[in-house]
Amino acid sequence: MHRDEKPKAAKTGLERRSLLKGLGLGAAGAAAAAAALRAAPAEAMESRQEQVKSRYRETDHVKRFYALNRL
Amino acid sequence: MARMKFLCDAERCIECNACVTACKNEHDIPWGINRRRVITLKDGVPGERSISMACMHCNDPPCAAVCPVDCFYQTADGVVLHSKDLCIGCGYCFYACPFGAPQYPQATNFGGRGKMDKCTFCTGGPEADNTMEEYQKYGTNRLAEGKLPLCAEMCSTRALMAGDGDVLADIYKERTVRRGYGSGAWGWSTAYGQNDRGDAFSPGREGTGGS
């Protein structure tokens, strides 16, 4: 196997995934109904204008990143 | 206006895959979906170089051009995003993308792929910033938090950079000058011959190509 070849989900991975599916449903199942009442996805959407607005800001965090890359 | 770019410095990349697991960690990406991966050329021979690849957030993204439901959009920062609510999982974008960025969660007998998933430059999707809905479909929105993609922030050798393209270009130029040899741009030696490429195996020698 080439080390740079990353095979898609191995058998074990699939097993694990289905396990998690069960887990997620079980744990949150009871809450789901209640949440569905409140959560109307469309209302959480941004307007087109909001969607494309700029989010990037040159914060201290970002400046720090640039500085480290200059080292 | 700053334009967001990824830049991977192949002289620095050691194929450690930190960018890959950082991405998995940050967005809880499941097995089989690879928003980011590391590609190695000339594996195991002198000249071996690695480069970390994800969605390159093209200026004129071909994925958007071919999408039959027009689910892509580009933010003012130049980040290419898409709506999973609109996506029909047709896979056209996968064929259009030169970088293999689009990923699909399913492979069924009937050709269903599920909603396309790809690198968002840690900028979420059309849902409101940093909401549960956005997180569940697209992962975190670091840009809105004043941060940059975690893959670049955690890069072991500072090979993978993300941020304002102009700043990254400056940083890369500084590095090239410091090294004294060219960038070794992909394809340079094929097009112009070995001599003009600069020589990573002789640092200190005056560089010629690429810089």
Next chain:
Amino acid sequence: MLVKRNAGTAATRASLARRLNGLSAGTAGLGETVDRRGFLKTSGLAAGGMAALGALPAAMIQKAEAGPTLPNVEVVTRKNVCTHCSVGCTVIAEVQNGVWTGQEPGWESPISQGAHCAKGASVRELTKGERRVKYPMKLVDGQWQRISWDQAIEEIGNKLLEIRQQSGPDATFWLGSAKFSNEGAYLFRKLAAFWGTNNVDHQARICHSTTVAGVANTWGYGAMTNSYNDIQNSKALLIIGGNPAEAHPVSLPHMLRGKEHNRAPFIVIDPRFTRTAAHATDYVRIRPGTDIPVTWGILWHIFENGWEDKEYIRQRVYGMDEVRAEVKKWDPATVERVSGVPGEQLYRVAEALAKNRPSTVIWCMGITQKTTGTANVRALSILQLALGNIGTAGGGANIYRGHCNVQGATDFGLDVSTLPSYYGLAEGAWKHFCRVWDVDYDWMKSRFSSKELMEAKGIPTTRWFDGVTYKPEEIQQPSPLKAMVVFGHGGNTVTRMPEMLKGLEQLSLLVIADPHPTTFAAFKERRNGTYILPACTQFETDGSRTCSNRSVQWGEKVVEPIFESKDDYTIIYLLARKFGFADEMFKHITVEQTRPVPEDILREINRGCLSTGYTGQSPERLKMHMKHQADFDKITMQATSGPLKGEYYGLPWPCWGHPELRHPGCAVLYDTSKHVMEGGGVFRARFGVERNGVSLLADGSYSKGSEIEDGYPEFTMAMLRKLGWDKDLTAEEMRVIQAIGGDKVDEVSWQTDLSMGIIRVAMKHGCVPHGNAKARAVAWNLPDPVPLHREPIYSPRPELVKEYPAIEDRRDYRLPQLARSLQFKIADSDIRQRFPFILTSGRLVEYEGGGEETRSNPWLAELQQSMFVEINPKDAERLGIRDGGMVWVYGPEDNSKARMRALVTERIGAGTVFMPFHFSGYWQGNSLRENYPPGTDPIVLGEPANGVTTYGYDPMTFMQETKVTLCRVEPA
């Protein structure tokens, strides 16, 4: 400058406010779910998040996952240290409701500066722990049964006490871990002492034991002399027998910056064109096992051209002329004949190192895991001495340790040959620690079978199974091993696994305390008498760990131990309590319920571990260092501002004297350009003051500000009196010294003076407590005082064996050691014909050690899904092996074999094959998945490389030979 997490929260709040503006009241509840990961709480272990994306259609995701979340769930940030290698990258964990939900870059860390490798960027997964051991278990007739902690400790304790009663304390083997914190390692060593045995070891045996033996015997201490950061000062780098791009990825930024800023030659010597070699300016491919010929080949050119630092050698090195005589034999033609490296290439290497000083030498397991490991290490050390590169910034022997705390665990004596801090096992050492522990020496002696065994080295982990299976008369202790207690250590890490399995089968009791069941639990040879105790990771407890560069970092508990797991301190305490000596053992350590407080353990370390300078690193100081990381310079690692100004990050040992003295630690060992109180040093006077009429003390070289402007022996009361400096001792210090010395006050030394007065006074006069000697090019107490090339036991060049034979057969560590007899027998047989490939092994970036933990992490497992063997295209073509196809690899002992994929690549030279050593869970073609306790099997399994490795041990430390053996490869 670094934006704290709460600033991020503020930004999120702003977006919430903006959104609420335009939204109806009906969405307020949803609007409150602003916290991006709050939902994880609803699914308990955060496992639900894994399925969130992609696996389910979006609509289903919403139903399945979007439970109500707490509005603005508080985010607590905790700072810990990555548990995967010795670089010591800072991990910034974000915790909500006690669940680790996010990880941010730790940019303030002077070492890692926010960087991680694949492993570090995925450590959050460890505390989700899907595949972790969740509760104590025992094996009953081949079936795993869940039991309670009380039952587990009760049954294990009774069985161990019974074995102790019947077969003596030495019948139990205590295998500790480089994954322990310093406090855990120290406590485990103490536990073994109280139990009454020196059969206590850990991973250092199989990684850098030969380094410790080699460099400590050369200049005093067994550790990296400089630091990762300091490599940025190097003008040339030589990396030999190491692949840091995979094994220590976050060392690479320092190395590459050194390469770029200084335009430094970056030379890699390795049998394999590694990912590190991909960044080299010069790559030298050698035949595995010829490190000494190559090193002497480099030194040959240095001597030949007069490039050695003559003044340095005169002042600070003993015996270089004897080395010169040996090196003379290694002219370019001879080197090429033995190693395959062309003479002119080594000329280029020698010139690069000599003309670009300071130059540094970096090595790893390619040097140490050899039958000549200690000699290899010594040869490289001597090369650096010849160039005058030791004790200077940018130079040094930068030895990359493996595990996250293998340096600390070594320092605290998880070792069959010494008590903590390298005090050894002699009576004086035991008396010292009995004083530190405040227990009666005679009582301690009574814990052992005999005083002789109390002072005899134990059986090392490389050969524990020989201690089980050999005939009793071959083992120099009252009984063979009957029980093994393993904390944090894989079962696939030692060579000769087929033999190991026989040992495993014969043990009456096997106790595994680990987050994962490990390979030990996966073999069905055992059907009863195995217990698994869920130990938590270092992210679920607190304590300090020592990086490779000797910096000590304090890790903060991120989350409570998950499932029923407990931390090492608690498990050790529970065992001690069951054994009935907890009150004695924890006399000066606070125990909260059943958990000893790590701060108190460290304070005990501070009181007693004088010889390595582990006295100044109080928990309070270490925590300050973690808090003020931003104040430290990124290259010198010295704080340039703030309350810690002048101190080195993590107080790299030696950090002399009481914490109140505020010694800054030593960033660069043996650096005479600094005052001892500023981290300066000299070579340690450890081997007497003269030999055959030649002085062993430094000649006219001393650290800055020393009142003795020449060499001097180590400080004792006698010496203080001679110098008249005893008057500087306080009355209290004098009282302690007199209490220790009794009628032999003069013999109290800096190492045993618990008042630390002698150290304080020596430093007051600018002197280093351990004396000022020459480094030893000739170490007369070693099997080879001057390193000699010796062919591996399974030599691929049988014709060279008579010329370069292995050492004579001998005994050590309570066991016989075969060497020359076996080597000759093999050379005279047809093994070379039947096993035509050289087999070598190494690391992958995605995994660590035995690999059980990392192969259980889905984010890592996905990246590396099968075990493989690298084979050159020429060989593959000849044998009809396809890239990716299955092959059998056969070993020359025990009919051993392993089945894996072939990776056809020029990375490895023709005639050699390479295997990574992280795999386990397959055995000779069969999966062992069913044998793991349910739900704990690692995601990826594979054949262990050590399934086919062979006999061969370094004489000094019984380090195993993993890098050179023979094998045969056939298509499967």
